[in-house]
Amino acid sequence: MTEEITPSFHDDQQGGHASEIKAEIALSLNRTAWESISPVSITLAILYTLFTVGHILLLLPGIKTIMVSLAAGTAIVLFGIGTLVKRANYRPLITYPVMFTVFVLAVANSLLHLFLTNDILQTTNLILVIFGIGYFVLSTPWYFISLTISTVSWILFVLKLDEPGNVIHFGIAVFSANLISLVFHLVRKRNLEEGEKLRLLSESQWVEIEQAQEERDRFFNLSIDMLCVASFDGYFKHLSPAFEKVLGYSDQDLLEKPFVELVHPEDKDATLDVVNNLASGSTIIAFENRYRANDGSYKWILWNAAAFVEAGLIYAIGHDITAKKESLFALEEREQSMQAILNTTVDGIIVINELGIIQSFNRSASSIFGYAEEEVIGNNIRMLMPEPYHGEHDGYVSAYLDTRQPKIIGIGREVRGIRKNGEIFPLALAVSNVELPGRTLFTGIIRDITERKRAEEALNAARQRLQQEIDLAADIQTSVLPRELPTIAGFEFSARNLPARFLSGDFYDFIRLDENTVQVVLGDIAGKGIPAALMTLSSRSVIRNESTSDAYVVDVLNEVSRQQYQDLSRAELFVTLFLARLEGHTGQVWYASAGHGEALLWRHLENDVIPISATGLPLGIFPDEQYEETNFSMRPGDICIIFSDGITDAVNLDSEFFGIDRLVSIIQGCAQFTADELLNAVVQAIDDFSRGVDQEDDITVIVAKALPRQVSFELPATLEHLDQIVAAINHNAALYSDDFAYEVELASSEAVTNIIEHAYREKQGTIRVEMTLNQDGFQLDLFDEGEPFDVTATPDPNFDTPQESGYGISIMRQIMDEMLYEPGTERGNHWRLVKFANGG
Amino acid sequence: MDLTIIETKPIDGVAVLIVAGRLNVISAGELKDKLKALVADGVYQIVLELAGVTFIDSSGLSAIVLGLKSTRVHEGALKLVGLRPTTKKVFELTRLDRVFEFYENTDEAIGSF
Structure with a gap:
């Protein structure tokens, strides 16, 4: 029947691929055929059956009744065949012979009525029926409507035939029915013409569509991205092979269960929200969730999706971003750990750029300076410096950038900082530079050394006190x-x-x-x-x-x-x-x-x-x-x-x-x-x-x-004291050696004897003896108050003949290195006898 | 008192005087006296044993020279025995070592006559 061929696939063109569309079309056609068959054909069959039964009941059994029944039965059978053929083959033209056959049977039926009943009213009615049937050629459904109306009117006529008023009434009813039928027909006809055009169009494009479907299939199948169709009820409807590659499940596995079951528990709610948003017509861009893969791991998928709300379908493209996500996570983790390190570091860490603008300010820096991070970021570092650094820091930086001669970088220094509350405090500063393409960053590591300084001072004070005590002790020690x-x-x-x-x-x-x-x-x-x-x-x-x-x-x-x-x-x-x-x-x-x-x-x-x-x-x-x-x-x-x-x-x-x-x-x-x-x-x-x-x-x-030392004494110049005098001299001279002492004694014995015997003779007097012990020898000075003695008057003795006297002076001269006699000095006559210890 | 002189009996006309101590102006007279007495007694051969002399000066020397001269007058001799180096040195200083005969021991000196 013509109604069955109404194509509906054009509505599906916006989503799915060729086979999808084809299936949809088939489904639609099947449904139309079935809907056409059931009410219409059943009604028709019933009416024909009633029609035939009515004939049999009214006209008594006979050949005519059998013929009518056969005709009606044939019509029904043919109708059924026509319908079946239509279902098997969607070509609409094949229905025409069927329809035509029904038409012929209806005409034959009417003529049979005329013959058998010879009744004018019957015939009139029959004409009206034929008139209605005439439309069949153009419009089968309206044929059935008119036929039905004719049939009903005919039944009513049969039942109440004898009343003339009824006949007129009946006639008006039939005419009205046919008139209405005609109007509907005209409307329907126009629709049909359009439908036919469309049908013809779709037929001519069928091949193109199929080609497009194939391309879409290839595109779908070859796509690296995960393409899918899913329904609002939460099931995948169709999946590209990429799904299997990414998740490791077969399509069958994926299609069987609601896709949300594979979503990571943490992402489920978000996913369901997205499905709801899609269902309400939103388009979803860049939604990310995790799917559990067959190996138990989770894959991060980035989704772009839109829904065809009317069909309850979601069309989605998924992209596996697991690798990217993992590297991102690793990066984030590293950044977090860096941040954690920065924030848990005891030292304050401040990063500035080449303009001195603070780029980063860690937690310790915050607690050292008393500024919150956001208060200093973007400001010049000099806000943390008292004078003179405050005014000079920009100069330091630009000097470094000009000369690249580090004054503090890599060296470390004790400087002063200023806290938010204005307090100036000592800090240890180490600066390093970070060369980035086209710019330089400086990292300052800062330690508040206030406490250390205090401790140092206390230690120094203690040290000083101790030192003072030690100094005192040293003084005491020195003093003893x-x-x-x-x-x-x-x-x-x-x-x-x-x-x-x-x-x-x-x-x-x-x-x-x-x-x-x-x-x-x-x-x-x-x-x-x-x-x-x-x-x-x-x-x-x-x-x-x-x-x-x-x-x-x-x-x-x-x-x-x-x-x-x-x-x-x-x-x-x-x-x-x-x-x-x-x-x-x-x-x-x-x-x-x-x-x-x-x-x-x-x-x-x-x-x-x-x-x-x-x-x-x-x-x-x-x-x-x-x-x-x-x-x-x-x-x-x-x-x-x-x-x-x-x-x-x-x-x-x-x-x-x-x-x-x-x-x-x-x-x-x-x-x-x-x-x-x-x-x-x-x-x-x-x-x-x-x-x-x-x-x-x-x-x-x-x-x-x-040191050289002197020993002196004075004794009476008498022979009794001679031994004592020379013994004393010997004793002192013995310091140099015994032989030395003997010789000095010998010389001094001669001198002293001389003084006693000759200077004093029988007179009283003393001899003063002065011995000087020098480091080089012995000096003997003798003083007497006796008669001067002319030492030159005693020449050397004649050594050729032994003499009883006159040897004394000679012995002295030979033994001593120096011999001097000065008569009549202030201290008397003075003998000086010198002997060098080194024998010189 | 510082000088000790021991006179032994002349044997074969040789007298031996053993002298010890300091021989200086104080004690020289004593030695001179001894020597004079021996010569006077006709002893012209005298041996002076001087090992005990600890000190001698020109005064001590003169006593010995006197003895030498006295004996030589009588064709005798005075010979010296056992001089300490310091004593010998005094003889050397006065060149008297050239006129005296020195012996190591008394017997030798006696035997030389």
Whole structure:
């Protein structure tokens, strides 16, 4: 039937692909056919059946009835076939023979009526029927309508035929019905013409559509993006192969269940919202959600979708952005962790650009300066700086950019910052530059050092207090060191104490025992600093207490050892102690040394250095150590140097020790120096030697130099005193050597004999003897008040014949290096006899 | 008192004087006296044993020279034994070492006569 062919696929063109459209069309056609068949054909069949039954009932069984029934049955069968054919093949033209057959049967039916009934009214009615049927040619549906009306009118006519009014009424009814039928027909006809045009059009474009469908199919199938059609009820309807590639499910799997089941739980609500929005006609751009893939992972899909609301369909394009998303997440994570690091860093971190504009300001910077991040970002960094930086910072930056000479970059510096509340505070600043294409950023790492500064100041103050106390202690310690050097005839002294720290573990002392005697003390506590310094004080006072003019140094040492042992061993300290008693008028030295090996005796005449060894162990090792005492004598010019091991242990930059040899050569090179000069030379040498090296140990030096000395006496010029006089001279001259003393005695015996025998003869008088012990020799001056003696009047004796006298002067001349006789000086007649010790 | 002189009995006409101590102006007279006495007694051969002399000056020397001269007058001799180096030196200084005979020991000196 014509109504069945009404095409509807054009409505579907905007979505789906070719096969979709085709299916839709088929569905639509099927539905139309079925709808056409059911009411119309059933009604028709019923009417024809009633029509036939009516004939049979009214006209009695006979050949006519059978013929009518056959005709009606054939018409119905043919109609059914026509319908079936139509359903199998959508070509509308095939319906025409069917329709025509029905028409023919209807005409035959009417003619049969006329023959059989011979009834004018029947015939009139029949004509009307035929008239109605005439429309069939043009419009089948309206044929059925008119036929139905005719049939109904006919039934009514049959039932109430005998009333003439009814006949007229019936006639009007039939005419009206046919007239209405005609109007509807005309309207319908126009529609049909349009439908036909459309039908023809679609037929001509069918191939094109199919081609387009194929292209769409290819496009759909080859698309890398995920193309799909889904329905509002939440099911995919159609999926491009990309779905399987991305998610790993077969199309079947995906089509079976609501797509939202595969959406990540967190994205479900959003997805449903989107579906709702689509359903209400919105277009969705760039919606992202996650789908669970077959392997359990989630894929990020970016969707663009629109809905065809009328069809309840969603057309969507999905794009797998999982990789991009993951890298984005990684980036975000990194940025977050960077931010977290920045924000959790204790140091303030500020980034500025080359104009000084703050780009970044971390949390610590915020808490240091008291500004919130948003208060400073975009502002010039100088807002955080007090003068002079405030005004000069731009200059710093541009100077750097011009010269690229870093003043602070990579160096770090202590500067001052200003807080929001105006407080200026010290901060440690480290700046690094970040070179980006076309611009430079500067990163400042800032640490508030207010507390550190405070702590430093407190520490400095404490240090200062401690230093003051140490200085005080050092003053006390210095004050107990001898303030002045002892002055006794026959010796000159020099002494120096150079503590390695402020307090010394060395100490020295000079104790004047009597007018000719000095006790020299040098102690070295094995240790430095305060404990050693305290010990020096105690040792010093013990020694002072024990040293008396009649005490042997060894007794002093033994006593000091005994008294100090407890303290020393408790403090686990040792002391080396050198005690020496120097007798100025004789040059005699008695010493005892507790483990102190640092002492040298330099012999002037021999230019020889003799070590003065220790005579026992250091104090503090054994409680009852018994020391020994040793004696030596010093000639004028001899030098005794006593020192602490800070001298020999001084090191230079090459880690060499100063050692004893260097000291010896200094002494040997300084024979004519005074004690002070020698000491200065030693200290200077140590200083030069260990330049650049911190002094490790306390240094103490004592120099005792024996000076020329005079011994004089006056005795009566009598033979009874001769031996006494020459013995005294011998005794003093013995300092140089026994042979030397013998010869001096011999010469002086001649001189004194001469004075007694010749100058004074029998007269009373005295001889004044003055001996000068020089470093080079011995000088004897004799004065008498007797008769002058003409030494030139005594020529050398005649050595060829032995003489009983006259040898005296000759002996004196030969023995002594100088002989001088001055008669009648202010002090009397003066003999001077000089003998050089070196034999010169 | 500083000088000790021990005189031994002459053996074969040789007298030996053992001298010890300081021989100077104080003690020289004593030695001179001894020597004079020996010569006076006819002893012209004298040995002076000087090992004990610790000191001698020109006065001591003169006593010994006197003894030498006295004996030489009588064709005798005075010989010296056991001088300390310091004593010998005094003889050398006065060139008297050229006129005296020195011996290491007394027997040798005695035997030389």
